[in-house]
Amino acid sequence: MHEHEYALSHAQTGQREVSRVLRNTYGLLGMTLAFSALVAYLAMQANAAYPNIFVVLIGFYGLFFLTAKLRNSVWGLVSTFALTGFMGYTLGPILNLYLGMANGGELVTSALAMTALVFFGLSAYVLTTRKDMSFLGGFITAGFFVLLGAMLISFFFQVPGLQLAISAGFVLFSSVCILFQTSAIIHGGERNYIMATIALYVSIYNLFLSLLQLLGIFGSDD
Numbered sequence: 001m002h003e004h005e006y007a008l009s010h011a012q013t014g015q016r017e018v019s020r021v022l023r024n025t026y027g028l029l030g031m032t033l034a035f036s037a038l039v040a041y042l043a044m045q046a047n048a049a050y051p052n053i054f055v056v057l058i059g060f061y062g063l064f065f066l067t068a069k070l071r072n073s074v075w076g077l078v079s080t081f082a083l084t085g086f087m088g089y090t091l092g093p094i095l096n097l098y099l100g101m102a103n104g105g106e107l108v109t110s111a112l113a114m115t116a117l118v119f120f121g122l123s124a125y126v127l128t129t130r131k132d133m134s135f136l137g138g139f140i141t142a143g144f145f146v147l148l149g150a151m152l153i154s155f156f157f158q159v160p161g162l163q164l165a166i167s168a169g170f171v172l173f174s175s176v177c178i179l180f181q182t183s184a185i186i187h188g189g190e191r192n193y194i195m196a197t198i199a200l201y202v203s204i205y206n207l208f209l210s211l212l213q214l215l216g217i218f219g220s221d222d
Contacts, residue, residue: 021185024193028080029200035081036088036201043092050093059086064198071194080194087205094209098216111212118175119204126182133183136176143173164217170210177203 051059063083070076098104126133147169154162181199184190190199 017191018186018188021191021193021196025185025196025200028077028193028197032080032084032197032201033204036084036091036205039085039088040091040095043089044096044099046092047096048089048092051090056090067194067198071192076194080198083198084201087201091205091209094212098212101216107212107215111208111215114211115204115208118207119178122175122178123182126179127186130186131183132187133179134187134189136180136183139176140173140180143169143176147173164214167210167213167217170206171214174203174207174210178207 060083063079063086067076067079067083070079095108098107101107147166150162150166150169153159154166178200181190181196181203185196190196
């Protein structure tokens, strides 16, 4: 009897913890997306130039690892907003580039709508079915190295169609990451809402950019 009560109490505690992490994650994700959009808008208005690729890489990974180190303190929140604000700044010049196209406004709006549809659709699927997506971990690891290799090739060589393949690959990769991370939260694999927020934010950022690139390629008159 006591063992049954203990098991029930433990299960209820675990469920409350999952609910807390989900609530905090989606709350922080909403705030960081809004902050990132504001910084992107300000960068667009200032007509800011896109930073050097090495600045982008150092800025992103530096702030990412700083956030990971500070994830259990209030400074982790500060670092989270610094990271997402920095990513928003890099988005500003890219949006200006697409908005300069004849159908740029339509491309950006379509990419935003598709990103929202994919994110909410995949999240709702996992939250509703509560399926364990931990088996996708191997795919994510393999996909990361495949995409990294493809990007290195595209950096040094001009391979026809490679950029299209990379963008399509990132759409699939980001979608799988959303499934995996959402599942990790509801099944107890992720207990830190700051790291969960960063993982989902990066997936949404990459998904949006990849869809925008794909739409730009197919919508180009060239």
